[in-house]
Amino acid sequence: MSRTIAELAELVGGTVRGDGSLCIDSVATLAGAGEGQISFLANPRYRKQLDSSRASAVIIAPAEARNWDGNAIIVADPYLAYAKIATILSERTRHPSGIHPHASVNSAAEIHSSAYIGSHVVVEEGAVIGADACIGPGCVIGRHVEIGADSTLVANVTINEGCQLGERALIHPGVVIGSDGFGLANDEGRWVKVPQLGRVILGKDVEVGANTTIDRGAIEDTIIEDGVKLDNLIQVAHNVHIGENTAIAACTGIAGSTRIGKNCAIAGGVGILGHLEIVDGVTVTAMSLVTRSIKRPGVYSSGTPLEENRHWHRNYARFKQLDDMARRIKELEKIVAAKGS
Amino acid sequence: MSRTIAELAELVGGTVRGDGSLCIDSVATLAGAGEGQISFLANPRYRKQLDSSRASAVIIAPAEARNWDGNAIIVADPYLAYAKIATILSERTRHPSGIHPHASVNSAAEIHSSAYIGSHVVVEEGAVIGADACIGPGCVIGRHVEIGADSTLVANVTINEGCQLGERALIHPGVVIGSDGFGLANDEGRWVKVPQLGRVILGKDVEVGANTTIDRGAIEDTIIEDGVKLDNLIQVAHNVHIGENTAIAACTGIAGSTRIGKNCAIAGGVGILGHLEIVDGVTVTAMSLVTRSIKRPGVYSSGTPLEENRHWHRNYARFKQLDDMARRIKELEKIVAAKGS
Amino acid sequence: MSRTIAELAELVGGTVRGDGSLCIDSVATLAGAGEGQISFLANPRYRKQLDSSRASAVIIAPAEARNWDGNAIIVADPYLAYAKIATILSERTRHPSGIHPHASVNSAAEIHSSAYIGSHVVVEEGAVIGADACIGPGCVIGRHVEIGADSTLVANVTINEGCQLGERALIHPGVVIGSDGFGLANDEGRWVKVPQLGRVILGKDVEVGANTTIDRGAIEDTIIEDGVKLDNLIQVAHNVHIGENTAIAACTGIAGSTRIGKNCAIAGGVGILGHLEIVDGVTVTAMSLVTRSIKRPGVYSSGTPLEENRHWHRNYARFKQLDDMARRIKELEKIVAAKGS
Structure with missing residues (x-):
């Protein structure tokens, strides 16, 4: 799908510098680009690669444009422009539409005529697959599941009974949506299972990374709002609510009934x-443990x-004395103050 | 499956208050309940929802019963009673019994006539599937695996050769049981694989959450005793032994040959x-690292x-000075004591 | 495959003590071994089990040989010798070669005549499966994927378009290779997906544990060099580069574009x-967070x-005062020094 530099610049609201009529076929890194390729400079640490880059054009911010002599698309946010280009x-x-002959589709499922159902897919009774949806090989779509239009389930995804995915969902391999929450009541030492009767509801434009798990609600639903992006190997427990456009990096776990606001960024x-509440606009840095509700936007950390x-081992061992050290400092301050008087 | 309040009260050993003949169809939260629904109050933080609840009945503890005027089942442990109801x-x-025509079942496997084998399931040579077991779509059951009666493998579960699951196992999608342990011997920098020859043995009433992995033993077996409950995305390494009724929350990892006692609660x-031993009745709080054996029941934490x-960054930076700070406090104490004399 | 003690000793470059003509059928632990079984002593904590072991032979180091009277293979590294034996x-x-009738193999895929393709496997257009490769049940092999000779994909593995696995790859169930990296550009609060156009390239002799995920590169490739061993539930983000013979334990997460050297050992x-660089020969202990590049070999830790x-709670609470404590110690030192003068 090649385009001219001028066409690409228009697409991203950028300004052309140089030969706008030149044809671009594909993207590449500054170091790897050649004839017919466009690259970008977003992270200043790669600025020095401009000198030797053989890209046919570079997407670049106004402030950096003087560091590159060649064809350019000058735009305020080169990374965003790169994403679009x-x-x-x-x-x-x-993918073509249709149902692969090796799929098992229940006769009481509704498959839109433009959808694709891959090999070894199972679609159970009452499921509804929307227009242009693509259900890749090995996926299991449970009873009464709804998959929105233009959604893609890449492969080996499991969606359990009754869960709903909004339009343009992108679900990577191995994801499990709608598994039972971890609900247990204790009966004199033995665990009694608490039935998990809610669903998982995904809004529009949600992406879920490989092998991530999202449990169904215990009574009410687990909710993932529009535009949420989840990376790989994340655990979302029952009745969690994640607000619009929040992004969460890999290996994070969220326990039951916690509510995360909009536009949050949770690291890996x-x-x-x-049972916590995190307001909109909160950032949490990598491997932090959030033990209390967060009531103000900002950046939070632990560790x-x-x-x-x-060296670590010496400091580590002292951690156990921290309270004792604090008391001794206070005691010293008292003694010193007394002597000073 | 509707029941009267009186029938439900009998089931959980509770006392009816109000109209025991009223029919209950389903459960709901206090806030969401309506006609024909029963709710419960277990966590006092939801007490204020009693005022506006439209539940037809509430499961409630004696001490809270005065806060609710309507029909009630009064019982010592409302959450446990709720679980049962x-x-x-x-x-x-x-599920009906039988073998789906799209399953691949080896002729030398034994499938109980009451079991169900779903679409695209593979059952290999010598496997034994017990009465009323339900093997959901996409599961792979290796050679000589045994699945106990009344067990359910939801979908896309893999059980490798020789592993055994006791009665009433509930295995959620994406679980892998019997993958090789991470056994490596170093040969002048290169790794030589140590064959993983043991099995995984699950007792009765074990539940395993989505995408959790349990490795087979290196020589002897990995053992999960009766009533153990594992949440999602947990790693259980080779030759781990987990005692009866221990519950482990999501994203926890247990390294090889560690032995965890009975009735432990390991957070996420x-x-x-x-190679550690943890006695019965230990609780470990979220994201702690257990670096030594735990010999006494109790609650343990790190972090x-x-x-x-x-603010964090200032304290974080000081962590590297902790040993130095401890020494300087000691030195100050000496000086102050010397001057005091 | 039974062998004499003498044959086994020759295989590992060890010395026989006792009856070299005795036939050994299998391996066992010291405690569990009986007639026809060989065991080993590598970890001194098991030394006391030598006294009661009924193993027909023991693999043992010269320094320990006097603690065992029976038949022995004496060798410098008993664990390595055990691995080989x-x-x-x-x-x-x-496995036999051939394509299972329930597999879906695209006519434009190249399957070596000695390879095995299991039940419910999907092999898409342009994929190449090497000699003696074994693709277990439920695996999905995307377009133009290449699987090296003698590789094994156990079951339910997903390899996305264009990824390459070298010879003798061993990929455990549930692994996802080539899922999209977590690349997002922000457009006034909404996330725009950055297409993930690179591949994942695995060298020779790579092992990948159950449910581990390895994302494809954003523009260039994610690289896993020869002999790398990854345990279960690991996340490898886009454009990570892992050097030869590095081993990584379960539940570890590596963020995008980080480069890990050769012969590193990363714990669980x-x-x-x-965007970090870790040199060759680095060890990182369990649950540490690596926040900066590591430029010298050695052992690193946090936590x-x-x-x-x-007890923990008292020290934990004091952590927030650590910077304040450091300042107060400094202040005390000044006062004490001033008085001393």
């Missing part, structure tokens, strides 16, 4: 306890620094 | 090193508090 | 931020010790 240039022909490996093991 | 009210007709995101990033 | 003794007949539950909850 790369999307256009890498567009592929869609974070743990968030249950200790990486050190060479032998 | 919700189970009865949500019971569904079972915990790491437990290998540091969540703070606003700029 | 166990491999020989547990060798099984290979570790987090490694993006705080496990304590009984009530």
Whole structure:
């Protein structure tokens, strides 16, 4: 899907510098680009690669434009412009519509005529698959599941009974949506299962990374709002509510009934306890543990620094004395103050 | 499966207050309940919802009963009673028995006539599937695997060769049981694989959450005892032994040959090193790292508090000086004591 | 595949003590071994089990040989020797070659005549499956994927378009290779997907544990070099580069574009931020967070010790005062020094 530099610039609201009529076929890194390829400079650490880049054009911010002599699309946010341009240039022909002969589709499921159902897919009774949806090989779509139009389930995805995915969902391999929440009541030492009767509801434009799990609600539903982006290997427990456009990085776990606001950015490996509320616009840094509700937007962190093991070990051992140290400082202050008087 | 309030009260050993003959169809939250629905009050934070609840009945503890005027089942442990009542009210007709025509079942596997084998399931040579077991779509059952009666494998579960699941196992999608343990011997920098020859043995009434992995033993077996409940995305390494009725929350990892006792509660995101022993009745809080054996029941924790990033960063940086600070406090104490004399 | 003690000793370059003509059928632990079984002593904590072991032979280091009277293979590294011997003794007949009738293989895929394609496998257009490769049930092999000779994909593995696996790859169930990296550009609060156009390239002799995910590169490729061993539930983000023979334990997450050197050992539950460089020969201990590049080989750690909850809580609370404590110590030192003068 090649385009001229001028066409691409128009697409992203940028200004052309140089030869706008030149044809661009694909994207590349500054270091790797050649004839017919466009690259971008977003992170200043790559600025020095401009000198030797053989890209046919570069997407660049006004403030950096003097560092590059060649053809350019000058635009305020080069990374965003790159995302849009790369999307256009890498567009592929869609999967054909239809049902693969090795799929098992229940006769009481509704499959839109423009949807594609891949090999070894199972679609159970009452499921509804929307227009232009693509259900890749090995996926299991439970009873009464609804998959919105233009959604893609890449492969080996499991969606359990009654869950709903909005339009343009992109679900990567191995994802499980609608597994039972971890609800247990204790009966004199033995665990009694609490039936998990809610659903998972995904809004529009939600992306879910490989092998991430989203549990169904215990009574009411687990809710993932429009535009939420989840990375790989994330755990979302029952009755969690994640607000619009929040993005969460890999290996994070969110315990039951916690409510995360809109436009939050949760880094990787974070743990968030249950029954908390996190307001809109909160950032949590990697591997932090959130043990209380967060009531003000901002950046939050926990944890200790990486050190060479032998240095770390000394400090680590002292952690157990921290309260004692605080008391002794206070005591010293008293003594010193008394003597000073 | 509707029941009268009186029938439900009898089921849970509770006392009826109000109209015991009223018919209940389903469960709901206090806030969401309406005609024909029963709710419960277990967590006092929801007490204020009693005022406006339109539930036809509420399961409630004696001490809270005065806060609700309507029909009630009064019982010591409302959450446990709710679990039992919700189970009865949500019971569904079972899957039919039989083998789906799109399953691949080896002729030398034994499938009980009452079991169900779903679409695209593979059952290999010598596997034994017990009475009333339900093997959902896309599951792979390896050679000589045994699946106990009344077990359910929801979908896309993999059970590798020789592993055994006791009665009433409930295995959620994407679970892998019997993958190779991470056994490696170093041969001048290159890794030589140590064959993983043991099995995984699950007792009765074990539940395993979505995408959790349980590795087979290196020589002897990995053992999960009766009544153990594992949440999603947990890693259980080779030769781990988990005692009866222990419950482990999501994203926890347990390294090889560690032995966890009975009735333990391990929170989410915990790491437990290998070759440790943890006695019965231990609780470990979220994201703690267990680096040594735990010899006494109790609650154990590690980690540091969540703070606003700029405050956290100051304290974080000081962690590297902790040993130095301890020494300087000691030195100050000596000087002050010497001057005092 | 039974062998004599002498044959096994020759295989591992060890010395026989006792009856070299005795036949060994299988391996066992010291405690569990009986007639016809060989065991080993590698970890001194098991030394006391030598006294009561009924193994027909033991693999043992010279320094320990006097603690065992029976038949022995004496060798410098008993664990490595055990690995090799166990491999020989547990060798099984290979899967037959051929394509299972329930597989879906695109006519434009190249399957080597000696390869095996299991039930419900999907192999898409242009994929190439090498000699003696074994693609287990439920695997999905995307367009133009290449699987090297002698590789095994156990079951339910997904390899997305264009990824390449070198010879002798061993990929455990539920693994996802080539899922999209988590690339997002922000457009006034909404996320725009950055197309993920690179591939994942695995070298030779790579092992990947159950449910681990390896994302494709954004523009260039994610690279896993020869001999890398990954445990279960690991996240490898886009454009990560992992050097030869590095081993990484379960539940670790590596963020985008980070480069890890050769012969590193990364323990379980570790987090490694993006765009870092870690040199060859680095060890990182469990649940550490790597926030900066590591430029010297060595052992690195972060984190705080496990304590009984009530003790921990006191120290935990003081962490927020750490910077304040450091300032107060400095102040005390000034006062004391001033008085001393």
